Amino acid sequence: MTNNIATTPEELIRKEYTAGFVTDIETETFPPGLSEEVVREISRKKAEPEWLTEWRLDALRRWEKMEEPTWAHVKFPSIDYQAISYFAAPKGDKPKSLDEVDPELLRTYEKLGIPLHEQKILAGVEEEPSQPRVAVDAVFDSVSITTTFKETLKEHGVVFCSFSEAVQSHPDLVKKYLGSVVPKTDNFYAALNSAVFSDGSFVYVPKGVRCPMELSTYFRINAENTGQFERTLIIADEGSYVSYLEGCTAPMRDENQLHAAVVELIALDDAQIKYSTVQNWYPGDENGVGGIYNFVTKRGTCRGARSHISWTQVETGSAITWKYPSVILRGDDSIGEFYSVALTNNRQQADTGTKMTHIGRNTKSTIVSKGISAGHSSNAYRGLVRMNPGARNARNYTQCDSLLIGSECAAHTFPYIESRRQDAIVEHEATTTRVSDDQLFMCRQRGIEPEKAVSMIVNGFCRDVFRELPMEFAVEASKLLEVSLEGAVG
Amino acid sequence: MVGAGHQSLAAAVCPMTFQPVKIAPWIDAKQIEQTIENTRLPQPRKDPWKYTSVKQVLERLDNPFERTDQLPEQNGSGVFVGDFGDPKISSLAHKYVNQISNSSNNVLASLNLLRAQQGYAIVSSENNDSVGPAVQIPASDSCERILILVQERANLEFIEHTSGGNRVIECLILPGGQLVHRRIQPATTHVEYNSLSVNVMENSSYKMTQYSVGAQLRRNDIVINIEGEGARVDVSGGWKLADTSHLDTQLAVNHRAKGATSQQKFHGVVGDSARAIFNGRIYIARNAPKTDAHLQNKNIATSDGAAIFTKPELEIYADDVACSHGATSGQLDEQQIFYLRTRGIPDDRSRELILEGFLAEIVEHEEGARVLGIESKGVPGP
């Protein structure tokens, strides 16, 4: 995943969107519109059990009575939900092996730099020996194309497959946990997703297993006028560990496309889930035409004692981002973390942050948010830290910084703190600054050109978050971090 | 015609059980109703009424207020106090009343004008270099409307006592003027609503401190608009809440001119089953570069029933600014207590001392210390 994701701030700020091509492939697309029949048809396509069909229909009925949230600091014309197509997939049956996958699709992933050929990596022929192994689930529009390293993972008892497949192969787990973290009616977009969700990834890590490799899902929107509604469910059983990364891109189109995903994480006793996102959906052009509406509900629950969930996100894409990866700290001594870099440029708008709900005793949460606004963009951090009456000795620390580049952009901070517990400690700090003339001059005096200097300064500003990205993705992050340099100084 | 919004509001509030007096001939009830109609009504359980019942506040407006005729005493020269009906005040009042608060779209401030039992203005004379004794605004559980005008290069200081009433104050500080405002909020069993709007012009300054203890429900809406270059705003305060008291302070500092500075600093102690709500907002408009704005809110809870809701907000549209905010919520530092105990101070007294010190950080005024109950305890002032 090296070519598709901007890896230096200057690229982030002035990049050409290199993932903006369209794959020419025959696609089966539902006609636009949303109705019970459409929901039934999606369910039928996936040969889902009846309970799941009913679950979807219930969500649809509830969604129809709900209203879009208006509290976020974003503006966009109202969405006509009947003008969107709710299912798109490459024609034909799901390929049983990589050899059956349409070569056009393989080329797409190759162009995006996503490794779908596991054997090459295993043999160490084409890749550098140091390159870590990463299992990939590739989701193209509404379906999963292939999942790599399934067999290797199976040896460890780890289930990593598409959500549709999990419904067939692990119905009990799906039934038990689906909607247990993000209820159907949690919010407008989550309800919509619950009715029409297409594909996504499913992970189950059994008791005591440390997942032997990074898992990742690569989401690609290709079809026109379709929405993408993936659903991801990750369950880490007692004492297990998993690190998961998602990446996302879409073609450059003049129309806005809706992406309303739901991600649910469950960590049982002593389990740890590390979830990283590099979000690079098409952001629209410099005049704000086109781009993805990224309205996503991500939540994890630290159900078990001493469990640990951390979200790391690098948000650079999308016309509008509405996203609050959150943690419910239910288990005693559990830990929740949120590390975020959100960069907006041109006419992009982001309203993103997190919710940390402390329920258990001695629970701890850390929030580090770095917002960078450039161009005419608007970038808001919105957070909630809640200490419930039972959260004895709970702790939160929040650091929330904004960097402004240029005088036409905006940066906002809306942190809610709610404490109902005497011995709970909440600390919140926020700053807003810009790249100062003095910093720039000092760099230039040392011979560093202004663009490079800004990029370096922005990079430094984000360092606390970048260092949370999994080392396995150092290849991607190398330019971001100059990890090799820093690591070697140790 | 009165709009539907006002109708529903009226249904809850307007069937007044008392006859409002018209406090000045120039008050145009029709026009005010029109203003209310055109303004977005407060939404229950949504910002800025997320933690405080707007219904209770509206109901309070419906209950009889005692009519008072008490005007602040006028001490010394350089300042004039007059009823809205006073011919010396009338034209000024007509010009400014509901203009300053309207810029913040406050329906409750408009309602206050419809119900006010008393209205008066405090006006400094121009260029009065010497500051006379502070004007005392007496406590009242009435519905009152007050205009404060600081003329160019003039000085004014006033001490405001609130007590379960409904008071709306509008302040205008003309270029080079300086206004010092102390607000004392002692215990009351009433529902109290205060709205304060301040427009700060070029090179003028506004300094306010607010000291609050328990009330059944006390809501302070404060909007400070910086409209002139180089203005300085310094707002601070403290609260000590016990029993089931409820205090909600909503403070916005809007930077609409360049090169101004603002500081907000609030410390609170919350015990028993009390609730403290603080929302501190810094807004910086695009035309307000070179702004320096900071906000700090610290809270200590002394019981598990206490609830603290704080939200420091930044909304920034200019890049050449230095802004920060911080908020904390926690309990007494056990290390500090231990330190004092090793010096022979008993546990209870140690806790008291530390809390007193925490509040003393924001106390700048004797009366403030008294209302917070930290005077004469051997805690040195700042």
Place this chain on the structure above:
Amino acid sequence: MSLLEVSDLHVKVADREILNGVNLEVNPGEIHAIMGPNGSGKSTLTNTIAGQEGYIVENGDLRLNGTSLVELEPEERSYAGLFLAFQYPVEIPGVTNMEFLKTAVDSHRKQRGETALSSVEFIKDMRALVTKLDFNPEFLKRGVNESFSGGEKKRNEILQMLCLEPKVALLDETDSGLDIDALQVVAKGINEFRNSNNAVVLVTHYQRLLNHVVPDYVHVLLNGTIVKSGDASLALDLERKGYAWLEQDTSP
């Protein structure tokens, strides 16, 4: 040809004339000290030479190795061989010293048509340099000047100077705020740097650094112009007598 040549330099800052006709000639191998009381224009001179925005050259010229600097961008002056040790070095949070130094060195190499150094090579060089200067190697891993003490910031400037190997190093009040140990480290760095091909210009208003780095020439800047030049003994005179006697000299 002299290395640095300042001729009849007139500079305005915010519409006020600060420098009115400064002349200075610095040859390879020389150390010059520019002294003067606060507000005499010392920092204006160094900032103007380095190309800080807002310092308007109204008249006169600045030449480095014969090339006029006046129209050049700050980084181009850096490539030409000019180094300014700042009086108040700024912090760049999160950017490690190592990263900053390597970026600067690589930029210079690129200008000379050389390839970037490998990280391993560079780190080795830096470690050697840091050890030679008695700096703590941890220094390299910290953010640029981030929560550095005053003395550490000044040492960091010296480290950068040694790293970039300029032809002319301007040191703006590098001795101010240093304790005696830090002063010696800084002096050691300057003596390490100097050779017969480069030159050092020390801007200071005390002579204590000059006990450790002996200047060939001392110039007194007063009210925007150099009123007196001499050898190292002039600095001692100034230390003893202050600047007032020169002030009288310049009055008509």
